[in-house]
Amino acid sequence: MSKTKGASRTSASGHNLARLTDLYATMVRIRSFEETALQAHKASEIPGPLHVSIGQEGVAAGVCANLGRADRITSNHRGHGHALAKGAEAGRMFLELFGREGGYCGGKGGSMHIADFSVGMLGANGVVTGGIPIAVGAAQGLKMLKSEAVVVCFFGDGAVNRGPFLEGFNWAALFRLPVLFVCEDNGVAAFTATASVTAGPGVMARAESLGVTGLSVDGNDVIAVDAAAAQLLADVRSGGGPRILHARTYRWTGHTSTDAAAWRVPAEVAAGKAGCPIARLRTTLSERGAKDLDTIDAAAAAEMAACRATAHAAQWPRPSTAFDDVQDIGAVRHV
């Protein structure tokens, strides 16, 4: 069914137990990473703002299961899950969140700027919509270099009201670029319901008006996300130009870790949590006789706890490294 090149697994049917188990493990690792980071932030171990993606794991896991190492992704400010699903190491991510030596960015980026170019993760982004022009440019560059790799651009529903959304979609369609846009629609732009600030019928209509077609799925159904991503990426890889995957999901937490989200309607939160992508897949897997789910849960918890402890004990970066990696020529060296 899938023409996916370079992907680790090619089944998109949702019937392959091993693949479903892998999707489950990815989601559980993301959930555990985010919960552990949230605890560490509340314990004042992590400085600065922290945006977690609890509840949205199905999108990152389902999409990235269809990517190979050479494929690239761009992400946004809520990007831990995307990085993990693309193959970034949890340990180096925790070190970066803690601002410690050995973190992905040497402590210069933090939560909002996790990048791992070695696995094709071209960076989270602190500016909403910031990843869209970068993603289409990466796709243009790859096309120019005759690469078979493609680009996936993760962004939220809040991004559709900034100009670069229009520019980037028009551009990708115009030049038939190998990019899959993934709109992770959690319904809320920071603290504001996206529907209350968005005219018209929404992201799919806007995309289609710019010549970018795609699929809209329940983003908390990872099997559906996986299948849709496989289908759309097959189109992208075969030179069909850009596609969009619209994945409806729910953000369980506030905008940042310091936002208790008391402003949200309790019934809405309860309904959102009832759609938990991990619980849903767990039920499916249990029905199909998967046995090692508790082991997966425990392994993820242990892994993230160890990453947290290691990061907490790690060295701070040497202060003089603040002067590194600005530019080759004209770099300042005053301390």
Added chain:
Amino acid sequence: MSKADATIEVTLVDAGRLAVQQEMRRDPTVWVLGEDVARGGLWGQYRGFLEEFGPERVVSTPISESTIMGAGLGAALVGTRPIIEMRIFDFVMCAMDELVNQIAKIRYMFGGQARPAVVVRMPHGMWRNSAAQHSQMLESWFVHLPGVIVVAPSCAEDEAGLMVSAIRSDDPVLFFDPKDLWPLTGTMPAGEIAPIPFGKARRLREGKDLTIVTWSAIVPKVSEAAASLAEQGVHADVLDLRTLWPWDEAAVLASVAKTKRLLVVHEAVEVGGFGGEIVARVIDQLGPSNVKIAKRLGAPRLPIPFSPPLENQIRVTVDKIVAAGLAAARA
């Protein structure tokens, strides 16, 4: 290819074109994107490129400045070397997130994983009564921005040599073409265009009475003024900085140590202009007792008006430069 001392006469716009052409022939990962570049660019900077390099490397884009800038960055992150043409400098305001928050930051905030090897071409300055949104010089904003190189040539030879350096640089380079000087002719060596290193000023005139530091489109006027000053017995040491970050502080300090008098002349608004930084550094480094006078001459803090007499009213003219030079020499 030709004798070492053979030279060619070219306009500034052709000098830039020949430099880009040379580098695109040398390196297949160099390409150009921007509005109307496939038809040669607004001033012929890319004339003949579509025919030679094809539409994948000479990409005429929609009027989408954010994505012109951001796509250039994205393409650099996968290993190409884009020349991002902004058409007219003033339009970069529509791409400031991509330039300031993304291009200038990406290497640093990712801990050195990324090298955004882009050249952003931004023809700037007053130009034939083009009014407030097509005439600005705001180069000082970008000298203030860590992570970028700031280049502002004033003659054909520097346009070419600095462009070669810019394209080969792994740092992002903001290249301010002096658009009022596109037709200015100059001579440069025939054959291979050699890179001109960043941070080296060009001495336009040697003198002992006064140091004049300048750059970009005002330079020919400064040269004319310096000749007039010489006729009046004031011999100025004139330095064209050519690049503003890095800038040739050593050359400026050596000159002012000799003349004790400094005048910085730029077309941009004087308030908050880069002249202020130069004056401050010179006094700081040489000590106030070793500098008799340090003055700036720039435009008044006004938008650029349209009508010729209004535009002329706020222009930094040869007469104003001569007057400022005489005042500084006699203070």
